Amino acid sequence: MAIIEVHGLHKAYGGRPVVDGVDFTVDEGEIFGILGPNGAGKTTTVECVEGLRIPDAGTVRVAGLDPATDRHEVTQLLGAQLQESELQPKLTVREALELYSAFYPRPADRHALAERLGLDSHLDRRFATLSGGQKQRLFIALALIGNPRVVVLDELTTGLDPRARRDTWQLIEEVRDGGVTVVLVTHFMEEAQRLCDRIAVIDKGRLAALDTPAGLIGRSAGSTVISFTPSKPLPDPGELARLPGAVSVSTDGHDGRITVHGTDATADAVISLLAGLRITASRLRVLETSLDDAFLDLTEQDA
Numbered sequence: 001m002a003i004i005e006v007h008g009l010h011k012a013y014g015g016r017p018v019v020d021g022v023d024f025t026v027d028e029g030e031i032f033g034i035l036g037p038n039g040a041g042k043t044t045t046v047e048c049v050e051g052l053r054i055p056d057a058g059t060v061r062v063a064g065l066d067p068a069t070d071r072h073e074v075t076q077l078l079g080a081q082l083q084e085s086e087l088q089p090k091l092t093v094r095e096a097l098e099l100y101s102a103f104y105p106r107p108a109d110r111h112a113l114a115e116r117l118g119l120d121s122h123l124d125r126r127f128a129t130l131s132g133g134q135k136q137r138l139f140i141a142l143a144l145i146g147n148p149r150v151v152v153l154d155e156l157t158t159g160l161d162p163r164a165r166r167d168t169w170q171l172i173e174e175v176r177d178g179g180v181t182v183v184l185v186t187h188f189m190e191e192a193q194r195l196c197d198r199i200a201v202i203d204k205g206r207l208a209a210l211d212t213p214a215g216l217i218g219r220s221a222g223s224t225v226i227s228f229t230p231s232k233p234l235p236d237p238g239e240l241a242r243l244p245g246a247v248s249v250s251t252d253g254h255d256g257r258i259t260v261h262g263t264d265a266t267a268d269a270v271i272s273l274l275a276g277l278r279i280t281a282s283r284l285r286v287l288e289t290s291l292d293d294a295f296l297d298l299t300e301q302d303a
């Protein structure tokens with residue numbers, strides 16, 4: 001069941017459209033990614049969902065409510081971690097949690113939340129003295145303190161080291177496992193690929209694609225890469241390029257290693273062809289291209 005519905009969303013600044021007819025729905029319980037190049041309109045889109053910006057046209061519903069007119073009700077069920085969040089530098093972790101709990105009629109148990117986010121041993125630390133990872137944990141805690149049904153995380157792991165980023169991913173999975181729907185705005189393909197059930201790719205204010213990570217990868221031409229070193233040269237090297245789904249074939253002049261870009265069907269056909277020719281494929285590798293490649297295929301480069 002959809003908990004967020006966005007239809008025909010338009011938003012312009014100074015007459016320049018930055019969100020230009022975006023449609024998507026987010027199902028309850030999923031991790032929904034919003035991916036796109038800088039300035040694509042991702043933050044504007046999620047801020048319309050949060051009720052922080054008023055759309056010029058289109059409809060936005062969160063659990064059936066309009067964030068623009070039912071702002072108070074939406075704030076009670078939607079928690080947000082904003083891009084570039086800051087807090088008063090002298091505020092301690094404990095004070096921040098207390099202050100934010102006071103905004104909600106049925107806040108989460110602060111102590112349990114602090115423990116779950118690994119903040120229990122930092123309760124008396126001032127915000128200014130926290131590391132980047134600790135600050136991000138605190139922002140997740142503050143986004144969750146109102147016991148929301150939906151949490152929107154905008155570029156949550158930007159600036160974190162790889163370990164802190166992975167820890168944060170685990171936290172996001174735990175949040176979802178606790179029944180909260182997560183909307184994740186990110187620039188990191190690995191993050192989107194690892195965490196998201198579905199991803200909306202936004203480019204120049206429009207929805208360029210909406211699919212599962214595997215579905216997006218499958219859309220890029222030559223998404224399966226097959227490489228091997230044949231035990232003897234193929235009698236007709238051109239045969240590989242004619243296999244179903246093959247997009248390109250290249251041979252390393254040094255060791256004769258062959259690389260074929262194609263689909264899963266191409267991989268099957270390469271193996272059957274080699275078996276028929278009684279050629280052994282040594283160091284056979286079949287790899288999927290990454291979401292990075294799919295992203296570059298789906299988003300236009302500026303002229």
Ligand SMILES: Nc1ncnc2c1ncn2[C@@H]1O[C@H](COP(=O)(O)OP(=O)(O)OP(=O)(O)O)[C@@H](O)[C@H]1O
Pocket residue numbers: 013014018036037038039040041042043044045
């Ligand atoms: N309040 C504003 N007034 C004028 N222009 C704005 C305003 N907010 C955003 N913009 C412009 O709208 C465009 C979309 O911005 P937005 O922040 O939604 O993009 P984004 O996809 O989140 O980008 P990034 O990945 O860089 O955060 C950008 O060109 C930005 O400069």
